[in-house]
Amino acid sequence: xxEILVRPERCMGCRSCEIAxxxxxxxxxxxxxxxxEMPQKRLFVEHVPEYSLAVPILCRHCxxxxxxxxxxxxxLTQDAISGVVRHNKDICIGCWTCASVCTYGVIGxxxxxxxxxxxxxxxxxxxxxxxxxxxTRALIYGDVEEISSSKRAESALKVARGVAVSSR
Amino acid sequence: MANKTATESIDPATTKMLLEARRAGLETVWDRFNKQQPxxxxxxxxxxxxxxxxxxxxxxxFGDGPDKGVCGATADIIVARNLLRMIAAGAAAHADHARxxxxxxxxxxxxxxxxxxxxxxxxxxxxxxxxNISSWGEQGGAADLANALLSDFGRQEGxxxxxxxAPEKRRKIWESLGISPRGIDREIVECMHRTHMxxxxxPLHILQHGLRTSIAxxxxxxxxxxxxxxxxxxxxxxxxxxxxxxxxKEDEVNIIVHGHEPILxxxxxxxxxxxxxxxxxxSVGANGINVAGICCTGNEVLMRHGIPxxxxxxxxxxxxxxxxxxxxxxxxxxxxxxxxxxxxxxxxKFISTSPKAEFPGALRMEFSEERAAEIAREIxxxxxxxxxxxxxxxxxxxxxxxxxxxxxxxxAILKALGGTPQPLxxxxxxxxxxxxxxxxxxxxxxxxxDHGHVNLVRELIRNNVLVVTTGCNxxxxxxxxxxxxxxxxxxxxxxRGVCESLGVPPVLHMGSCVDISRILVVAAAIAxxxxxxxxxxPVAGAAPEWMSEKAVSIGAYVVASGVFTVLGTVPPVLGSxxxxxxxxxxxxxxxxxxxxxxxxPFKASKLIIEHIESxxxxxxxxx
Ligand code: SF4
Ligand code: SF4
Ligand code: SF4
Ligand code: SF4
Numbered sequence: 001x002x003e004i005l006v007r008p009e010r011c012m013g014c015r016s017c018e019i020a021x022x023x024x025x026x027x028x029x030x031x032x033x034x035x036x037e038m039p040q041k042r043l044f045v046e047h048v049p050e051y052s053l054a055v056p057i058l059c060r061h062c063x064x065x066x067x068x069x070x071x072x073x074x075x076l077t078q079d080a081i082s083g084v085v086r087h088n089k090d091i092c093i094g095c096w097t098c099a100s101v102c103t104y105g106v107i108g109x110x111x112x113x114x115x116x117x118x119x120x121x122x123x124x125x126x127x128x129x130x131x132x133x134x135x136t137r138a139l140i141y142g143d144v145e146e147i148s149s150s151k152r153a154e155s156a157l158k159v160a161r162g163v164a165v166s167s168r
Numbered sequence: 169m170a171n172k173t174a175t176e177s178i179d180p181a182t183t184k185m186l187l188e189a190r191r192a193g194l195e196t197v198w199d200r201f202n203k204q205q206p207x208x209x210x211x212x213x214x215x216x217x218x219x220x221x222x223x224x225x226x227x228x229x230f231g232d233g234p235d236k237g238v239c240g241a242t243a244d245i246i247v248a249r250n251l252l253r254m255i256a257a258g259a260a261a262h263a264d265h266a267r268x269x270x271x272x273x274x275x276x277x278x279x280x281x282x283x284x285x286x287x288x289x290x291x292x293x294x295x296x297x298x299x300n301i302s303s304w305g306e307q308g309g310a311a312d313l314a315n316a317l318l319s320d321f322g323r324q325e326g327x328x329x330x331x332x333x334a335p336e337k338r339r340k341i342w343e344s345l346g347i348s349p350r351g352i353d354r355e356i357v358e359c360m361h362r363t364h365m366x367x368x369x370x371p372l373h374i375l376q377h378g379l380r381t382s383i384a385x386x387x388x389x390x391x392x393x394x395x396x397x398x399x400x401x402x403x404x405x406x407x408x409x410x411x412x413x414x415x416x417k418e419d420e421v422n423i424i425v426h427g428h429e430p431i432l433x434x435x436x437x438x439x440x441x442x443x444x445x446x447x448x449x450x451s452v453g454a455n456g457i458n459v460a461g462i463c464c465t466g467n468e469v470l471m472r473h474g475i476p477x478x479x480x481x482x483x484x485x486x487x488x489x490x491x492x493x494x495x496x497x498x499x500x501x502x503x504x505x506x507x508x509x510x511x512x513x514x515x516x517k518f519i520s521t522s523p524k525a526e527f528p529g530a531l532r533m534e535f536s537e538e539r540a541a542e543i544a545r546e547i548x549x550x551x552x553x554x555x556x557x558x559x560x561x562x563x564x565x566x567x568x569x570x571x572x573x574x575x576x577x578x579x580a581i582l583k584a585l586g587g588t589p590q591p592l593x594x595x596x597x598x599x600x601x602x603x604x605x606x607x608x609x610x611x612x613x614x615x616x617x618d619h620g621h622v623n624l625v626r627e628l629i630r631n632n633v634l635v636v637t638t639g640c641n642x643x644x645x646x647x648x649x650x651x652x653x654x655x656x657x658x659x660x661x662x663x664r665g666v667c668e669s670l671g672v673p674p675v676l677h678m679g680s681c682v683d684i685s686r687i688l689v690v691a692a693a694i695a696x697x698x699x700x701x702x703x704x705x706p707v708a709g710a711a712p713e714w715m716s717e718k719a720v721s722i723g724a725y726v727v728a729s730g731v732f733t734v735l736g737t738v739p740p741v742l743g744s745x746x747x748x749x750x751x752x753x754x755x756x757x758x759x760x761x762x763x764x765x766x767x768x769p770f771k772a773s774k775l776i777i778e779h780i781e782s783x784x785x786x787x788x789x790x791x
Contacts, residue, residue, distance in 0.1 A: 015226070015233075019209035022230045031209050032742050038230050133206050 001083050003144050004121070004128060006056050010138035013054030015045050020133030024122055040108060042119040043130055056139060058130065059106045059119035061085045067098035067107065067118075075116070082121075089115045177482070177617035179647055181413045181568035185486035188564050194513060196485045197504065201613040213743030214247040220365035229743050239365060247744035248371035248378075249363040251720070255378045256359035258721030259385040261501055262682055263352050264524070265429055266393035267321055272431055273396050274314035275537045283435055283541035286310070287402040295395050299329055317392055323351035328388040335692055337701035338730060342383065345758060347376055347728070349384035356381060371746050372754075379728040379759070386725030391685035397468070401434050404471035404575040404679065406584070406672070411646035413483065414569030415476035416492050420458040421449050423551045424478055424487055427499035428680065430468035432521050432535045433461070435544035436497060437469050445545070449552045457552065462487060463502050464639060464680035471575050471679050479647075480618075480640035481715075482611040488516050491562040495551035499535070500525045502610070502716060515557035519547055572651035576636070576676040578689050584670050589693050596706065599790050600662030602632040603706030603780035606687045608722070609714040610640050612737050618644040620712030620736040620769045625650055627773035629674040632660035633780060636690070639681040641712070650675045684722055688729055703730030703760030706783040708776040712736035712769055727761045732779045734764045734772045 019031070022041040026034035043058035061078075065085050068076045075092035078085050092115035099107040099116065110117040122128040131141040140147065176198050177183050189196050209229070210216040216226040217237050225237030227246065236242055241249075275281035286292055292310060299316040301309050320328050328349045331339065342348040349355050359381050362368035368377070398404075416422045423440060425433040439445060440457040449457050460478040461469050469475040478487050481502055487493055488510045495517045496507060508529020511518035520530035521543070533547055576584075585591045595601040605628050611617055621644035625635050629650070637645055645651050650658070656667035659674040667674050678686045695702045709726045711719055713736055726733050741747045756762045766772040781791045 014208060015210070015228075016206065016208055018233075019229070020206065022232075023209070031212060032738055035213070035229055035742055035745075040230060041232060135208075 001143065002141055003061070003147075004058060004131060005140050005142070005144070005147055006058075007138050007140065008053060008055040010136045011045070011054045011056055012136055012138070013045055013047065014135065016133045016135060017043060017056055017130035017139060018045055020129040021119075024125070024129035040110065040117055042106070042108060042117065044106065056130070057104055057106060059085065059121075060104060061119075061121065062103075066101040066103070070097045070101050072097060084121045084123075085118070086120060087116055087118050089113060092116050175616055176613070178619045178622060179412070179483075179568070179617060179644075181566035181647075182479075182483055182486060182617055184566045185413065185483075185489055185564070189486065189489050192489070192513075194489060194510065195506070196489075197482060197506070198613050200506070210743075212738070212740055214250050214740030214747075215243045215743035217241060217246045217249070219249065219363060222365075227743065241369065244371045244744040244746040245369050245374075247741050247747045248374040249368075251739070251741055251747065252359050252363050252374050252378045252381075254717045254720040255381050255724055256356050256363075258716065258718035259352075259359075259381050259389065260356050261718050262385050262389040262393065262721065263321065263356060265500070265682060266352075266389040266396070267318070268429065269393050269396040269400070269431065270314060270317045272537050273400055274311070274318070276400065277310050277314060281537035281540060283544075284400055284537075286399060288399050291395065291403055292399045295399070298332070317396065320388060320392065321352045323354070326350070328352060328384050330391045331383065331387040333391070333689060333692055334387060334729065335695045335701055338692075338695075338703075341701075341730075341759060342728075345376060345379075347380040347383065349380050349388060352384045352388045355384045371744065372750060375747065375750055378724055382721045382724030383728050385721045386685060386688055386729065390682040390722075391688070393682040394679070394685045397430055398577070401430055401468075401472050403579050404577045405580045406573055406575045407474040408571060408573050409470055409474040410476045410569045411479075411572050411643060411651075412569045413478055413487060413490060413566045415458075415460050415478055416487070416490055416565045417455070417458045418492065418563065418565060419455040421452075421454045421456070421552050421555045422493045423457065423459045423548065424462055424493055424496045425459060425465045425469060425475075426462040426484060426496060427503055427522075428464040428501040428682075429499045429522075430465060430472070431537075432499060432540065432544060433465045433469050433497070434472075435540045436547060437473055437475055439541065439544040439548040442545070442548075445548050445552065448549065449555065452552060452555045454552070454555050457548065463643075464682070465499060467639065467642060467677075467680040467683075471577075471677070474574070476569070477643055477646060480611055480643035482613065482617045485510055488514055490565045491515075491559060492565050494554040494558065495519055495547065497521060497547055498525070498527070498530075501718070503527065514562070515554060515559060517550060517554050519550065521547070568647070570647050570649045570652075572646035572649075572677070573653060573673050574642075574646070574651060574677040576672070576678050578686050578693070581676065581690065584672055589690075589697055593694060593697060595662075595666050597789060599784075600632065600666055601634050602662070602777070603708070603784065604634045604636060604691075605707065605776055605780075606636050606638075606684070606709045606726070606731070607641050607712065608638045608681070608684055608709070609711030609719050610716050611644075612713045612715040614715075614737050615713050615767060618647070618713075620767070620772075621645065622648045622650070624710060624712050624736075624769035624772055625675055626658060627770060628776065629655075629659040629663060631773070631777050632663040633777065634663060634666075635675040636678050636687055637675055638677075638679050638683045638687070642677045642679075645675050646677070651677055681718060681722065684726070688725075691729070691731065700787075701730055701760065704783065704787060706780040706787070706789070707731055708779050709733040710736070710772060710776060712772065723763065727755060727763060728759050730760045732761045732764070732776075734766050734775055736765075736767050736769065736772060738765055738767070
């Protein structure tokens with residue numbers, strides 16, 4: 001099961017991911033044409049002034065998704081296989097119960113349709129739009145186990161180097 | 169990645185060299201372009217501002233985030249200011265080029281630049297008359313002309329002189345809009361002032377000044393550069409040559425001249441034909457010395473001497489990758505800084521010559537007017553002495569080269585027509601020629617190399633639209649065989665008949681990018697003859713693969729001169745609905761012409777043909 005993981009230390013705050021997300025959710029899927037459609041982005045590059053850092057925040061597609069649990073109409077559902085939390089705008093009533101429980105605050109509001117709007121993990125793309133757009137690879141798309149295991153290998157290497165140096 | 173070449177260029181020589189580059193593990197402009205993907209949306213839309221240190225600021229194009237910069241600048245203001253800065257940079261490039269040409273002219277008259285002579289005395293006198301220079305003693309008149317030309321740059325009173333060449337109706341429009349250019353440098357400086365934080369913050373007002381600055385380029389700098397270069401190096405006349413990488417020679421010393429100014433390359437062409445240099449070449453085992461051009465320096469020597477042209481903008485790296493180039497000699501503009509690293513992978517000497525332009529990995533042999541011939545000989549000698557270092561095992565010269573007929577200056581066109589534009593006008597009136605399109609501009613890896621150029625031109629001539637061309641489009645057309653008189657076969661019946669009776673190609677090579685001024689002169693001549701404005705004529709412009717800031721200035725002056733212009737790559741303005749509306753609609757009411765953007769050359773040709781037909785209808789001509 002693939003997830004979008006964020007490496008905030010690499011984020012430049014350029015918002016290319018936000019633009020790409022918005023364009024991907026337009027009819028035309030073309031930056032220049034999307035301007036007349038005004039599509040909305042589904043991830044948010046948040047600035048943390050205390051640390052002068054930009055942190056991209058996007059739906060985690062929580063395994064035990066509170067938004068899905070609270071949705072009174074069943075507009076939010078979770079795909080059993082991919083784990084993607086989907087939203088059905090046809091039955092959404094815009095009650096914002098989901099928004100009140102989402103830990104990350106990533107449930108947006110479609111101003112025209114007056115329904116909730118959220119990350120759908122770009123169902124038509126191999127790699128989500130935000131991930132491909134990021135010039136510094138602050139966003140990565142992969143299997144959590146694999147990412148963790150490569151991170152572990154990296155950490156192990158660092159530790160091993162330290163041990164080798166200190167025992168010399 | 170390995171097989172992406174088919175979509176990267178329609179030119180077989182380029183495709184071959186690109187495969188070779190990838191086989192050799194060498195990076196080219198296309199690889200770097202791919203690594204830049206996706207490019208920043210804020211930049212593409214023109215909605216980021218770095219003009220002060222409260223920023224950088226950017227506007228959310230979809231209205232979710234910030235709608236103003238720190239100072240309060242909206243997307244409209246930011247886009248207009250950024251566009252004005254692009255025009256300023258482009259106009260500055262041409263102004264600097266033109267000024268240097270005038271300085272060489274002046275120093276030649278004063279006897280300090282001994283390598284240069286006056287080659288076109290008639291043009292010298294005509295230009296002097298336009299500058300109201302009456303006293304014509306010894307060198308008196310010419311020296312006065314040089315000073316008068318120089319004074320256009322720093323002019324403090326009146327208007328840039330050659331704007332007088334524009335039809336009266338056009339000048340009236342400029343006056344009423346308050347966009348007649350005063351001094352050339354002044355307009356450029358004012359662009360930088362106006363875009364400084366807190367100065368000009370009205371998009372329309374900003375863009376008006378953009379038009380004024382661009383007119384100073386087209387009817388000032390560029391026109392001065394063309395005229396002075398003609399005086400010094402001769403006005404081009406029709407001649408034949410060849411184009412594409414296949415013009416490089418397996419058994420000769422290959423020298424490539426690349427950039428934009430003919431001032432040094434003229435001397436190199438001369439030095440390379442010096443018997444002493446040829447003897448030297450033979451002594452190192454070569455059969456001779458072959459000079460070939462790239463970009464507009466290439467166009468200049470192609471037009472005046474029939475020196476073959478090795479390729480256009482996107483082929484500069486590939487020329488080095490042939491492994492057969494002894495020296496890549498560059499001056500200014502459109503020279504990729506990657507050339508140094510690439511040349512280091514071969515025996516090629518990458519020689520920079522302009523006091524203004526230094527490049528990583530370049531061997532510096534700085535040009536000076538006083539020692540021009542001497543320096544040119546040193547450069548040629550360096551190339552010749554480098555020949556034995558060529559690694560024959562690594563030489564790969566593609567076979568492709570096409571014949572072309574070039575050199576259609578205004579004078580040459582008039583001569584071909586029997587001294588007056590009347591036959592051309594008659595052909596337009598009777599409909600055998602539907603109209604004229606100026607197709608110009610760079611290459612850009614955003615579109616397949618030459619695809620936009622060649623297909624647009626083909627479609628136009630097929631529909632009886634006579635095409636005039638300059639710059640990298642001209643080179644693309646040359647490579648595609650469209651500059652041969654035989655290409656008349658590809659034209660519609662009407663155009664074909666006219667070309668065959670005159671023995672000219674359906675696509676006329678009018679020179680380098682500064683020579684778009686020649687196109688303005690032709691347009692003005694036709695308009696004057698008919699007693700109408702340029703915007704009434706069945707003419708259009710197009711830049712299918714443009715990339716440089718110079719192209720922005722050119723586009724602006726072409727539209728300001730009344731010519732509808734289609735761009736093939738999207739300019740960074742779409743982030744502002746107001747600026748987009750001004751450029752594509754409102755300008756029509758103000759100057760009688762607008763921009764359109766159409767990346768597909770087939771659709772672009774339809775836009776141009778429709779425009780030309782509407783102008784024909786308005787003039788009461790049959791469509
Ligand atoms: S919307 Fe919020 S709660 Fe729901 S899955 Fe995404 S992150 Fe979790
Ligand atoms: S806003 Fe829509 S998706 Fe969210 S809880 Fe209410 S009905 Fe469900
Ligand atoms: S995965 Fe797709 S929908 Fe979700 S934030 Fe990224 S671009 Fe937007
Ligand atoms: S594209 Fe990448 S670097 Fe830019 S804001 Fe998004 S996550 Fe950060």
